[in-house]
Amino acid sequence: MPKNKKPAGGRAAKNFEPRYGAKTSFQDRKRRPGTEGPAKPGSKSPNHRGYRPESEATPDKGRWNAADRAGRTEARNIRTSARDDRPARSFDDRPARSFDRNDRPARSFDRDERPRRDAGERPSRSFDRSDRPARSFDERPARSFDRTERPARSFDRTERPARSFDRDERPRRDAGERPARSFDRSDRPARSFDERPARSFDRNERPARSFDRTEHPARSFDRDERPRRDAADRPARSFDRNDRPARSFDRTERPARSFDRDERPRRDAGERPARSFDRSERPARSVEDRPARSFDRTERPARSFDRDERPRRDAGERPARSFDRSDRPARSFDERPRRNDGPSRDDGPSRSDWGHAPGGSARRDSGGWSGRGENNTPKRSAEHEQRVDVVHERLQAEAVDAATVTGAGFAELGLGDNLVRALAGLGAASPFPIQAATVAPILEGRDVLARGRTGSGKTIAFGAPLVESILRSQAGQRREFARAPKAIILAPTRELALQIDRTVQALARSVGLFTTQVYGGVPQARQVGALKKGVDIVIGTPGRIEDLLNQGKLDLSQVQVAVLDEADHMCELGFLEPVQRILRATKKGSQKLLFSATLDREVAALVDEFLVEPAVYEVAGEDQDSSTIEHRVLVIEHRDKAQILDSLVDRAGKTLVFARTRAYAEMLAEQFDDAGISAVALHGDLNQQKRTRNLEKLTSGRVNVLVATDVAARGIHVDDIDLVIQADAPDEYKTYLHRSGRTGRAGRAGTVVTLITRQRRRRMTELLDRAEIEAPFEETALGDDVLEELSGRQLSNVDA
DNA sequence: AAAAAAG
Numbered sequence: 001m002p003k004n005k006k007p008a009g010g011r012a013a014k015n016f017e018p019r020y021g022a023k024t025s026f027q028d029r030k031r032r033p034g035t036e037g038p039a040k041p042g043s044k045s046p047n048h049r050g051y052r053p054e055s056e057a058t059p060d061k062g063r064w065n066a067a068d069r070a071g072r073t074e075a076r077n078i079r080t081s082a083r084d085d086r087p088a089r090s091f092d093d094r095p096a097r098s099f100d101r102n103d104r105p106a107r108s109f110d111r112d113e114r115p116r117r118d119a120g121e122r123p124s125r126s127f128d129r130s131d132r133p134a135r136s137f138d139e140r141p142a143r144s145f146d147r148t149e150r151p152a153r154s155f156d157r158t159e160r161p162a163r164s165f166d167r168d169e170r171p172r173r174d175a176g177e178r179p180a181r182s183f184d185r186s187d188r189p190a191r192s193f194d195e196r197p198a199r200s201f202d203r204n205e206r207p208a209r210s211f212d213r214t215e216h217p218a219r220s221f222d223r224d225e226r227p228r229r230d231a232a233d234r235p236a237r238s239f240d241r242n243d244r245p246a247r248s249f250d251r252t253e254r255p256a257r258s259f260d261r262d263e264r265p266r267r268d269a270g271e272r273p274a275r276s277f278d279r280s281e282r283p284a285r286s287v288e289d290r291p292a293r294s295f296d297r298t299e300r301p302a303r304s305f306d307r308d309e310r311p312r313r314d315a316g317e318r319p320a321r322s323f324d325r326s327d328r329p330a331r332s333f334d335e336r337p338r339r340n341d342g343p344s345r346d347d348g349p350s351r352s353d354w355g356h357a358p359g360g361s362a363r364r365d366s367g368g369w370s371g372r373g374e375n376n377t378p379k380r381s382a383e384h385e386q387r388v389d390v391v392h393e394r395l396q397a398e399a400v401d402a403a404t405v406t407g408a409g410f411a412e413l414g415l416g417d418n419l420v421r422a423l424a425g426l427g428a429a430s431p432f433p434i435q436a437a438t439v440a441p442i443l444e445g446r447d448v449l450a451r452g453r454t455g456s457g458k459t460i461a462f463g464a465p466l467v468e469s470i471l472r473s474q475a476g477q478r479r480e481f482a483r484a485p486k487a488i489i490l491a492p493t494r495e496l497a498l499q500i501d502r503t504v505q506a507l508a509r510s511v512g513l514f515t516t517q518v519y520g521g522v523p524q525a526r527q528v529g530a531l532k533k534g535v536d537i538v539i540g541t542p543g544r545i546e547d548l549l550n551q552g553k554l555d556l557s558q559v560q561v562a563v564l565d566e567a568d569h570m571c572e573l574g575f576l577e578p579v580q581r582i583l584r585a586t587k588k589g590s591q592k593l594l595f596s597a598t599l600d601r602e603v604a605a606l607v608d609e610f611l612v613e614p615a616v617y618e619v620a621g622e623d624q625d626s627s628t629i630e631h632r633v634l635v636i637e638h639r640d641k642a643q644i645l646d647s648l649v650d651r652a653g654k655t656l657v658f659a660r661t662r663a664y665a666e667m668l669a670e671q672f673d674d675a676g677i678s679a680v681a682l683h684g685d686l687n688q689q690k691r692t693r694n695l696e697k698l699t700s701g702r703v704n705v706l707v708a709t710d711v712a713a714r715g716i717h718v719d720d721i722d723l724v725i726q727a728d729a730p731d732e733y734k735t736y737l738h739r740s741g742r743t744g745r746a747g748r749a750g751t752v753v754t755l756i757t758r759q760r761r762r763r764m765t766e767l768l769d770r771a772e773i774e775a776p777f778e779e780t781a782l783g784d785d786v787l788e789e790l791s792g793r794q795l796s797n798v799d800a
Numbered sequence: 801a802a803a804a805a806a807g
Contacts (some may be wrong), residue, residue, distance in 0.1 A: 492804095520805050521805085521806095543806095546805080547806080574802090585804095660802085709803085711803065713802090788805090
């Protein structure tokens, strides 16, 4: 009692002040701006059911608005100026919370969003257990009156010690016994906003409650129990969860379990996370385990193509691996050389895996993918199975030779005058090879798969014939109000959807067609409004498109052409199913166009269901020699990484830096800013407005450095990025190709620098081999000339 | 790990 009440309260307050003195005092003011501690209790006389009478006597609102606003501003300033303190507090004061934060690291990095969340989005917080205690303190005074009336409660608590331990039950109490709270929340925002930082973080604050409790003897008995529980049990609990499971006991009793593969995943996740990163070990295992599986695949060649099924298997048999892509490539890696040795690519040009090349009349082998299997039938066994993977990586296609198409203009390919003029306006006077290859077959209405390396002009390759095709289908018809779209273009990211729209819209407008974007992260009203008026071409991302589809606001039944940009990516785990549902909603027999720089067998899932005798194209001679991108790998010490990045980024041209996580991307952007190099970030934790703005900042040249996650890896075109830095090496060769493809576009020169540590050399070597890229590995330390060279500063510095 | 929907 004494501890908790005044003495403790006083102590706590003092303890507080050294740290957050300003806030604390300000807090006190806030609680009862006009009244001191004693006044507070007095105001809550049980006779009048607490607040009402008192609030009338001393209007809460008036007080809050006047004194409180000042306090709030003060608090904000304090907070803002003391940003650096936040992390420290959080770690010191609420260990439990820190676990929560692990789940939301990204949030904390978004500076601009913090204030908004606090003010506007708080409701979500209410679900945060760590916050509840704080609220409960705020509100207890109110409750206390109830309790005075309901002594029974205290008994309940005594009787239900278990509850307090059971976090799952707490919410129930709140919900069941004190519904009033939920209404109190409307008041909370103000209080909690200002006070939260201090209270929520510090358990030392509780003493403050003690003041309230002084008035409620009944409580005091409870408190003796509470504090102990809270203090002693809670922290323990959070940690107990690992132990609690009673698993530990179970394990002791059931050694067999340890052999149960289904349980392993948990262990892996909890006990040895390091493993997942230790790839040097896995390959060995996988090699041992696979043979057996591979035999299965021999019997089921179809499966091996179907990625949908793989994950399932993996999930069941080897969960950890299934997420480790570095394992998969490894398999194919063995086969890689063979692919080059073999005739597959050489004799590919005249053939198409999926049937018909435009010139030839290759018929589709019976049974779809089995055709592939038949070719390799003699090989059999594991080798066969691996070969299948190899084929998966590359897709046989008709190679379009750049030389053969030069001379043919867009008009000759079948595009109308307006369109040709619009293309010229976009800087496409004459077709690039991929464009020359695809325009005609698309106009014919064929399903097309096309691979053209990054920056080779794929957007126009599908955009122009798409527009022409829709135009022809509408020839002579009036554009009806509220007409349903005739074509849809799907992209994996909003930025890419926007970018595609910029090109396609220009083309469509030139012939009187309309486009609209349908992507998430922005209010849907405008999109819906456009759809209501009627558009011809919808360009967007799967999530929102499916959303509007389900809402009945988007009718795809008239879609006669569907395009998948970055098609292989759209066939990956999270994308495939929505994409399938969307495609199924299009008009039966609609034409499908799949484009990507890394188009491979991964698209099989879609091809089998949606494409009919597709033509497959690639551009001949797309090897590193014909590329304008220089690749470098710097082998560095991890401790030098930050400074080396600073050094690389400190340059004149536009630089795109790739990081693996949103948090690291954000961190790097800040780091560069702090180093005096203005930089912005682009990743999925930013709101769409900011994403768009930050990308635009790079495009317009207002900043020269953009730090992005792989959200910017594919498709994004910024004219003159001449250096791509991979602060984190990619895990997939495809990712490497796409990231590096952000530079060296349309024949311009560019450099790609990948930073790795020594341990990663081998993996990087394998990845580059898969990407068929040769790059020198250079041991690099701080201050080395190579850094100056890469940043373009070598001349000035060396000469000077 | 990232991306893709959220009134």
